[in-house]
Amino acid sequence: MRTCFDPEEAEEFEAAKDLLIRRCVTWAQEHGHPVDDLLLSAAVDARHESRDGRLAYWDGASIRFFLLRYVPYKVTAPREELDLAPATLRTYLRFLDVTGLRDPRGATPAEAEEIIDGTRAEYSAALDDPTLRGVATFWAHTALDQGVDLTVPGAFERFKRDLDAGRVPYDEQVLDQIMQNRFLYGGIEEERAFPQPPISLPPxxxxxxxxxxxxxxxxxxxxxxxxxxxxxxxxxxxxxxxxxxxxxxxxxxxxxxxxxxxxxxxxxxxxxxxxxxxxxxxxxxxxxxxxxxxxxxxxxxxxxxxxxxxFEVLPELGRVVTVPVTTWRPEPILAEIFREILPDVLNSMYGLDDMPVVRLEETVWLACEEYFVLDQENERLRDLWRREVAQDLGRMFEVLSDLGAVELTRGPADPLYASDLDEVFSPEATERLRTALAEPDLPLIRLTPLGLRAVRDSLLTDGRDAPLLGELATAPPAELLGVLTQHYPPQDATTELQGWLARPGQNLETLLQAVRDCPFRTRVAAMLRVLAEALPGRRLLHDLRHDPVLGPAAWTLLIDDGEMDPGSLSEREHLLMGAENFLSMLELAGPEGLVEQLRGMGGGDAYGFVEAILASGHPDVVGLRELRELVAEPLRRTARHPLRLVPTRRPGDRGRRKKRKR
The missing domain is CATH 1.10.10 (Arc Repressor Mutant, subunit A)
Structure with missing residues (x-):
């Protein structure tokens, strides 16, 4: 169960969202918590569309954004349904907490509920203000006000025809204000940012x-x-x-x-x-x-x-940082875009050691060419501008060095910085860089610990994910493993895990129990994988072969790694491992996708396969219930002649199953 997806992973995200909503609604109904499918879907979408895309990370800023900006701007529903958003968000955050999905770097459950309670009056006022709506939401609410049932197929299209014909009254002043707001401030959409590598900081x-x-x-x-x-x-x-x-x-x-x-x-x-x-x-x-x-x-x-x-105000000082040269230009190029360039340069250095200054010079010049319309014909003039930008950039680095944010040294460039030149730069710039990077004594630059901390703070303020080694030292076991599986490279995951285990009362057994308690099979596999890779000797999966809960997941990983022969499993173990795989497929593909796959695999016998899985004794009670209700029942209703798989054992025929009619 992943809780972070790239924007391009649309199908994977939709499957995960459906799973989250389905499980959360069921849990809420069982425990008597208020919930609304539409608003729950909006909460998941809001985080997926954010700068960092972490579905399970909620802090004060993201909670307030969802309630005070996202819902009024994007969600169309009757007012009595929209009023449920704070309660639905509270239910969702409680669900993330009890299932171990919560990102521990966000607000604690108590903090989150206090923030939600504190926004109630503001939320009501935001719903009362129609100018906070998006254009699409404005027209959808107008349709609702006219009594249009938007759930009826074709209803909105008929509304649009009436609107075009001038038969629908609407508030022109509100629409004008919405359009003006969008022109002045843009929408609420956020561009996804690249994830940052974990860093370490001194005391x-x-x-x-x-x-x-x-x-x-x-x-x-x-x-x-x-x-x-x-x-x-x-x-x-x-x-x-x-x-x-x-x-x-x-x-x-x-x-x-x-x-x-x-x-x-x-x-x-x-x-x-x-x-x-x-x-x-x-x-x-x-x-x-x-x-x-x-x-x-x-x-x-x-x-x-x-x-x-x-450090915070430095971007506002571009005019005096970039010392103007004596030319006819009234303002240095870099000074005009200093506020944008300085954070970009610092972000590009984040988590890296000894970056060649010449590489940054070319990157900044590339940005200048995008910001300004430069004379492409006058090569001599363009070369002069490029050299002046490099000179002003050097002055910026000197200022950062005096502040103590960067360290300037000299030496050879890491080959990494010459590996992607053709993909990033023009042929002319690539040739310049190849020649420059071959020099044995180049100016190099890196962020100091002070600079690292400051850039990380700015990244966090911008809503980006910037892991810090050691920040998970006291995180709950399930939440620790969940973050490590998705946001930490193996080496950093090992460092963080060893630091966690070094604290009193925190041991491997508590981590394994968290994995046993996890209600998502794909997450169980990811958790076991990160534990197996982080612990010395890598015997963990073999030690778990006979664990009554984790055994099927351990077998699957061992077989995938080629460390275990499938033939060594008993009939019952084969069935349990099959259940593990089916339940994982249910999470990844959704009920409809799994039904389709089963029909393709087993044809009319597909129901028999699922019936055997349901009788396997797999410990995932929640998953088996979903498999029965959402997969087995549709297959049973369409099966030509339901079959049952009865495990049998014959000499020399390990792992085979014999079909018998009921």
């Missing part, structure tokens, strides 16, 4: 010390203290006097105090620090003087908090 104390050592943090504190509460005089143009600019440059250690300049604006590093301090509200100008902001004192006493804030 928090080391990150705090690193922030205090940051050259930029120290300079910002020094600059604010130099300005002081009494302030420093400014020129009529609002700049520092040259003498004061050279004085503070010496204090800051920028190396600009020895320059002969006519204006303080000729000192680029000082200009950047002044702009940075102003953006952070460490300093302010008033009545011709530069002052330290009194309310900034707590931030100035906390280097780590100051570092975080300095």
């Amino acid at each position: 928090a104390s080391e990150l705090t010390e690193a922030a205090a050592r940051s050259k930029t943090v120290q300079r910002l504190i020094t600059l604010a203290d130099w300005a002081g509460k009494d302030g420093r005089a400014l020129t009529a143009a609002g700049n520092l006097r040259v003498a004061d600019a050279l004085e503070v440059s010496a204090l800051l250690g920028t190396g600009e105090d020895g320059l002969r300049v006519r204006s303080a604006t000729d000192l680029p590093q000082l200009n950047l620090l002044l702009a940075w301090a102003k953006k952070l509200r460490l300093t302010r100008t008033s009545k011709g003087r530069l002052f330290r902001v009194a309310k900034a004192a707590p931030l100035l006493r906390d280097p780590e908090a100051l570092w975080r804030r300095a």
Whole structure:
């Protein structure tokens, strides 16, 4: 049972969604919890359509988005049904929790329910506001208001004909506002982001010390203290006097105090620090003087908090980071798209070591060509622009290095960075890169631990999945294994699992019991696989051969790996393994898909196959019930002459089954 699918995996997602809804509705009815199929489907869709696509991950932002944006924008139903959305979401999150499907990195069950309760008034107000609807939802609600039963085939088409003929009244002002909102803010659709690799970070104390050592943090504190509460005089143009600019440059250690300049604006590093301090509200100008902001004192006493804030506002400082060259251009190219380029560059470095700077230069130039209409005919001018972008990018890296977000070194490039050039770049750029990457001493760049943490924080804020090794150390066993099976490469899964097992009270038996308790056969197989690969010796599956619950799954994996001979199974074990496979197929293909496959495999005897499976004694009670109700019954109703499989054992005929008429 996967809970994350790529956008291209439409069929796989729909099968998983049907399974989730079917199981959740049954569970809710058995336990007396309110549930609505339509709203449950919308909840699953909302997470699938999100930036990270994790169906079982729900935090405060995703809960509020679903209730306050997604449902009003996308879901069409009578008001009394829409009012059930908070209760249905609560039921769904409880179901994820009790079945072990919940992603433990989201809100806890208690936190989630508190958030849902806290949105009730806002949710009601959102439903009352028709301008929050999408265009399609607006027309669907208009049809409902006209008494159109949208469940009747052809009803909406007839409504559209009446609408085109001018026979349907509607609120033109609301529609105009909806169209304006879409033009100004876009819809609620989110583009799926690439999953990020797990990273590790040093202890928090080391990150705090690193922030205090940051050259930029120290300079910002020094600059604010130099300005002081009494302030420093400014020129009529609002700049520092040259003498004061050279004085503070010496204090800051920028190396600009020895320059002969006519204006303080000729000192680029000082200009950047002044702009940075102003953006952070460490300093302010008033009545011709530069002052330290009194309310900034707590931030100035906390280097780590100051570092975080300095990193957050850096994308807004593109004009002063990218020092303009002396050309006719009024603005450097990189400055105009700095807010977009800086996060993209940092994200591309995330989780990688020693990236060649020249590779990033070509990537950024490629982005510039997409953002701007450049003169394609003037090759000399384009080459000049490309070199200027590379120069400005180098300045950006120096600023990030002074901040302590990146580390600049030199050395040979990893062959990885030359392996996909033809797939990404033009022939001209590919040739440039091949030549450059062959050099033995290249400028290289990597994120520091401070930079890694900051980029990860921004990824999480953007709704992306960014695993951190160690964050699952206290996760419930089922939820731990569920995340490892889907979001961690084998080596990182081993690291995370060993860390989990190292904590008191957390052992292999608790993990195995979580697997036994899992009500989804495909998830059981994935959990066992990650355990078998992560534990030394890989004897786990062999040790589980005689486990009454996990045996069939272990046999299947061992046979798939070629470590077990199918002929070594008894008749009853063959039947149990067949049940394991049938129940897995039911989860993956859905009832209709399994019925079709069985008919193709067994023809008129398909019902007999299923009847034998139902009598196998497989421990998956929930799966067998679904198999009986959703697969066996349709097959029985269409069977020509129902048959029963009776296991028999004859000398020299292991594993064969004999058919007998009832």
